[in-house]
Amino acid sequence: MHIPKRPVSPGPKTRKQLADEYGISRKTLYNWLQAHDVKLPRRLLTVAEQQQIYAVLGPPPMIPPVGGQQSSHLPLTGQPLT
Numbered sequence: 001m002h003i004p005k006r007p008v009s010p011g012p013k014t015r016k017q018l019a020d021e022y023g024i025s026r027k028t029l030y031n032w033l034q035a036h037d038v039k040l041p042r043r044l045l046t047v048a049e050q051q052q053i054y055a056v057l058g059p060p061p062m063i064p065p066v067g068g069q070q071s072s073h074l075p076l077t078g079q080p081l082t
Contacts, residue, residue: 012044018053021060032057 019029033040036056040049054060 010047012046013050014044018045018050022057023061 015029016026019026022029024032033053033056038053038056045053
């Protein structure tokens with residue numbers, strides 16, 4: 001598992017910051033979101049939009065799952081789970 005370069009911080013974030021939390025590139029983040037049909041406006045991601053992404057992809061490695069539930073986010077290959 002890749003450790004994010006920066007600690008998770010509250011507030012609006014760029015897509016690059018969010019990708020860094022997952023230890024992936026911005027392009028891979030776009031591919032993962034597209035695979036889950038997540039469409040976002042072209043601006044900083046609000047906390048609510050980040051929570052939407054976390055709900056779909058699962059929490060990044062530094063954010064523990066809420067309630068101990070397992071997430072079903074994409075593996076590092078970028079391919080959807082089947």
